[in-house]
Amino acid sequence: MSEQKISLRPISEADLPHFLKLLNDPEAMGEQLWFGWRQPDRIRRVWAENGLLTDEQWTLAITADGAFCGYAAAMREAATPTAWHWSMGAQLLPEARGRGIGTRAHRLFVDYLFAHSPVMRLEAETESTNDAEQRVLEKVGFTREGVKRAQTFRAGEWRDVVLYSLLRTDPRPAAI
8 A cells, every 4th residue: 555645725727737637538537437538627717716625516636645646525415404425536547546646635634524514414426337436435444225226327328326325323444
């Protein structure tokens, strides 16, 4: 595992080229997240407007020794009129994958979300074939709740998605 210092911070202007690459470059995104071309200028405009931090969505840079290597994002979703949760995920640049950075970043992001909002529940979804993301979520303490059949459309076919959750009160594994 990498001994690099992993941290989270707001997306900076210097991060935007790398961030946009993760949103609009099929090779950088990887097969699990490539859904076709999107509007790269829209993200730049939203960043200029609010830094990608609003009441409804938080997007933070993941850094390794201060260098941008990906992002973590959470969207506020209403479960009922009186309860909401965060739906969260993360994406790393290809050169940052497979080094333990994603697991450590997920753990930091979970801590951040619970520390800075009153939510009881976090959710994460991943395609049923994304074994690496499922391992990360389980290492961080998420519980697999089930499969949502034909939940997402990618590369010409409908795909199943696995739903995970983590409650504020759930025991969490110690960081390794």
